[in-house]
Amino acid sequence: MLSPTDTELVTNIQNGQMGAESALYEKYSAKVYYLALRESKSHHDAEDVRAETFLRVIQAVRGNQVRSAEALPAFILGVTRNVLRELYARRKQAGDDISTEAVHLLTASHEHIFLDREVQLAIEKTIQRLKSRERTILHMCFYEELSTEEIARQMSIAPERVRLVKSRALKRFRELHDRMKMRKVF
C-alpha cells in the first residue's frame, strides 16, 4: 500500500480523520529518530526528541500552522533542530557544558551508536572478500577520512576505481547486514 502524500496527511489530520496522525508518525518517525540520534549520540535522548518533535508537529498541523503541505518535511526538520537545541540548552543549564560542536568533536565517528553485532559480522565477512589493495583504499577512506581524489592520487589509480571499490564493498556489506537483520527478526 502506498503511503499517503504529505498533502493527504495534512488534510486528513486537519479533518480529524482517525489514523492520520499515526500515518504521519509512521512516515517520518525513523528519520526523525535517526537525526536526533546522530546529533544527541544517545538513544534515550533521541527517543525524547522524537516524541517531542511529533507532539509539536501534530499540534502545528492541527492548528493549521504549517505553511503548505509541501513544506512539511522542512517543517519537521526545523522542529527537530529546535527540540535538539532546547535539549543542549537544558543540558547546559544543568551544568553539562558540552555544546553540539563539542559533541561532534568528541564522538566524530558515531561508532558507538551505529555499531552492533550484526554490523561487526557483516563487516568482517565483507573485509574477508577484499584484496589487500582494496582494504587499503577503505582504510584511507573510512579511517583516514581522505577524499576520493586524494586516495586516487596517493594510490596512483583513477578516482572511478576508488569509487568502484567503495560502492562494491558497501553493496556487499548492505546485502550481508540486511540478511542478518532478517534472520534476527525471524
Place this chain on the structure above:
Amino acid sequence: MMHSEIEKAETIERYVRNQLAPAERQAFEEHFLVCDECFGKLQAAEHFAAGMHDAVKHGLLPGRSQTQGTNPGWFGWAFAATACIALIMAGLVGWAYFARMPQLRGELRQAVTQLKTEKQSQTRTEQSVPLVQAEANVPLVMLQASRAGEQAARVVLKPNDMQLVLWIEPGPSRYRDFRMDVFSGDHLVTSVDHLELSQYGALAAGLPTKQLPSGDFRITLTGQNPPPAALAGEYQLQIRRP
C-alpha cells in the same frame, strides 16, 4: 536534490563524515526525509563507516604502513619472484660453466677414446675372423600350383643345408610384387615379402632350413603390388630330413 547529483558529489558519504556545508546538509536532510531510498543508503553508510572504524581498531583492516610491511602487493611479489628466478638462473649458469662443463668434457673425451678402442678391436676381429662362407649346393625346389592336382613337391634336407630355395613360376600376372607365406597346418611358419619376378618370369625365395622341420607345408603366393592384393597361387611342399 537529484539522485545523480547525490551520487556524483558523494553526498551520503560526506554527510556521514560531517563534511557537508550547512546549506548542503540542510538540503540533503530535507531530501532524505522524503526519500526512502536515500535514507536506506544513508543508514547502510553509517553502519558501514562505524563497522570499518571498529575493524581498524580490532586489526581487521590494516592501514597502509601495516599493509606495506606485511603484504607488498602484486608488484612486490612479482619483483621478488623475478629476483629469485634470476638468482637461480645465475647459479645454474655458474654451476654449468665451472662444474658441469669440465665434467661433461671429460666424459666426452672418455667416450671418444672408448669408441676408438672399440672400433679398433672390431677391425681386428673382422680381420681375424674369416667370413662366413657362401653356401654351395643350396637345395632348390620348384613348386607348381596345387589346384591342378599335382603331387606336393618334395625335398630332402641334409643336416648341413642352411638354406632352401623355393622356385615358383606364377605365370602371366598383373602383379609386380608378391608375398609368400609358408604354413604348417594352420600355423604360419614364415613369410617372405616383396618378391619380384626375375627375367625368367620366376620368383625365388630363400628360406632358412632351421625353420623348416620334416613335414608337409602349404605355401601361398599373394600378389601385392599393384593393389588390391589377391591370392595368386597355392603350393604343397613336403620336406624330409634323413
